[in-house]
Amino acid sequence: AGSEENDRIEGRLDVQNDTGTYALEASRIRGAEAYRASASGSMAFFEGGPYLSRKLGDSFAVVDVNSYPNVRVYAENQLVARTDGHGRALVPDLRPYQKNQLRIEQLDIPLNAQVEQLNMDVVPYNGSGYNVIFPVSRSHSAELRVVLENGDPIEAGSTVQLLGRSHLFPVALNGKIFLQGLKNNNHIRVIRSHGEQCEFQLSFNPTDDPLPQLGTFICRNYQTP
Numbered sequence: 001a002g003s004e005e006n007d008r009i010e011g012r013l014d015v016q017n018d019t020g021t022y023a024l025e026a027s028r029i030r031g032a033e034a035y036r037a038s039a040s041g042s043m044a045f046f047e048g049g050p051y052l053s054r055k056l057g058d059s060f061a062v063v064d065v066n067s068y069p070n071v072r073v074y075a076e077n078q079l080v081a082r083t084d085g086h087g088r089a090l091v092p093d094l095r096p097y098q099k100n101q102l103r104i105e106q107l108d109i110p111l112n113a114q115v116e117q118l119n120m121d122v123v124p125y126n127g128s129g130y131n132v133i134f135p136v137s138r139s140h141s142a143e144l145r146v147v148l149e150n151g152d153p154i155e156a157g158s159t160v161q162l163l164g165r166s167h168l169f170p171v172a173l174n175g176k177i178f179l180q181g182l183k184n185n186n187h188i189r190v191i192r193s194h195g196e197q198c199e200f201q202l203s204f205n206p207t208d209d210p211l212p213q214l215g216t217f218i219c220r221n222y223q224t225p
Contacts, residue, residue: 007031018081019052046129048088057093059124064088064133065104068113072105096126104134112210114139114180140182140206144214145175146190148198154219155193163187163199175216190219 001009010027020041027034042056043049051062065071067087072079081089094100099121106118116135124130146154153175159168160177164187171177171190179188186202198219 020054044090044129047131048086051090053090053092058126059094059096059128061091061094061122061130061132062088063091063102066136068109071108074103076101094124096124099123102132109136110210112139112141139180140204141180142182142212142214143178145216146177146219147175147216149218149220154190157193159191161189163189
């Protein structure tokens with residue numbers, strides 16, 4: 001603002017959000033008023049789009065987290081987006097022909113989901129989009145306690161295997177176990193810390209509880225490998 005002969009007053013407001021940048025200007029000079037507004041942004045029709053964004057830059061990516069909403073997405077450790085109701089998010093301003101590290105926040109993913117990878121490197125072409133599918137799958141999980149026939153808990157440090165799968169789960173204190181990938185009927189083998197093995201059957205009915213407590217199970221049929 002000025003009070004000289006020009007009698008000048010000018011103002012400008014700039015706003016930026018996830019979908020664009022906006023500007024509003026107003027001025028009065030020697031009694032003449034002027035106004036101007038502008039907006040800029042981008043729209044991408046890609047992998048389930050359209051997506052609204054600020055300027056896309058040279059390259060961009062669409063991150064897919066298997067329908068999980070509101071998951072934070074990072075590019076080079078900077079928070080850049082959250083997934084929408086379909087588990088997707090647009091990440092603008094990637095560097096073409098170079099590695100761009102993308103990461104999702106594990107704390108935003110429910111306990112009943114199995115996450116195989118949290119970080120991925122993408123190398124997009126110039127002026128292109130890249131579809132990044134993080135290996136996150138829905139998995140039924142539960143906690144339970146396993147004891148021997150005499151009532152003693154399985155020793156901590158033992159391992160548990162769902163027969164038909166290669167993944168091993170550790171036994172914690174007091175025989176407590178966390179299992180993922182449960183089906184309706186499960187045959188479970190316990191490999192004790194000193195080499196003996198025992199097995200038991202586990203029936204599981206999925207519920208809305210992300211981590212149900214299934215109680216105590218008795219491990220029988222000792223075997224020495």
